[in-house]
Amino acid sequence: xxxxxxxxxxxxxxxxxxxxxxxxxxxxxxxxxxxxxxxxxxxxxxxxxxxxxxxxxxxxxxxxxxxxxxxxxxxxxxxxxxxxxxxxxxxxxxxxxxxxxxxxxxxxxxxxxx
Amino acid sequence: xxxxxxxxxxxxxxxxxxxxxxxxxxxxxxxxxxxxxxxxxxxxxxxxxxxxxxxxxxxxxxxxxxxxxxxxxxxxxxxxxxxxxxxxxxxxxxxxxxxxxxxxxxxxxxxxxxx
Numbered sequence: 262x263x264x265x266x267x268x269x270x271x272x273x274x275x276x277x278x279x280x281x282x283x284x285x286x287x288x289x290x291x292x293x294x295x296x297x298x299x300x301x302x303x304x305x306x307x308x309x310x311x312x313x314x315x316x317x318x319x320x321x322x323x324x325x326x327x328x329x330x331x332x333x334x335x336x337x338x339x340x341x342x343x344x345x346x347x348x349x350x351x352x353x354x355x356x357x358x359x360x361x362x363x364x365x366x367x368x369x370x371x372x373x374x375x
Numbered sequence: 376x377x378x379x380x381x382x383x384x385x386x387x388x389x390x391x392x393x394x395x396x397x398x399x400x401x402x403x404x405x406x407x408x409x410x411x412x413x414x415x416x417x418x419x420x421x422x423x424x425x426x427x428x429x430x431x432x433x434x435x436x437x438x439x440x441x442x443x444x445x446x447x448x449x450x451x452x453x454x455x456x457x458x459x460x461x462x463x464x465x466x467x468x469x470x471x472x473x474x475x476x477x478x479x480x481x482x483x484x485x486x487x488x489x490x
Contacts, residue, residue, distance in 0.1 A: 279378075295478070300385050303483055304379070304467070304481030304483050305418070305465070307478050307479070309437065348419060354477045361470075361471070361477050362408075362423060363479060365410075365418040368414075368417045368418075370414075
């Protein structure tokens, strides 16, 4: 119940294309769903996050779509650029827990070809 | 900006050695975390701490211990390193409470090779 399952494990997209990464969770108590971006040699950094009171959140070319009934959420990267090449992690937490613990997905390595 | 630093970027140790990984954050965060990152397995929580001298086991604590004597410093200890502990180790911190208490700030990681 504590798992977050992420797919695909790797993704290759042409420049200008749309990158889509999917995550699924089981625990209905989760109420915060962030995505982290990690460049080679760096630690992950928060990219965008959503709470279940909305079905979509957009920041620039990055959009989270959230489907509460299906217990799924996804990251869409529009007009993908070579600079977006990185590893992406979805995560989930119970914000009310106050420990700040996150359950991370398995990660997706994205390569955007020029 | 929040800064989380880790004492080493790369470490090579021998099987059976005691290994210390140090993490320091400069933003007065209450929560600190140690993860290991392995391909296909994502980030797995080893231990976390929500206050000085307080610690809780994460998902994979076996073979590890931690120490938090000061608020800004969180140490991960491998009592007797084994080859299956070869991995990337990431430290993170987060603020207790606030607008987004779940936001974790990560260090650059320590890549540990145990021979």
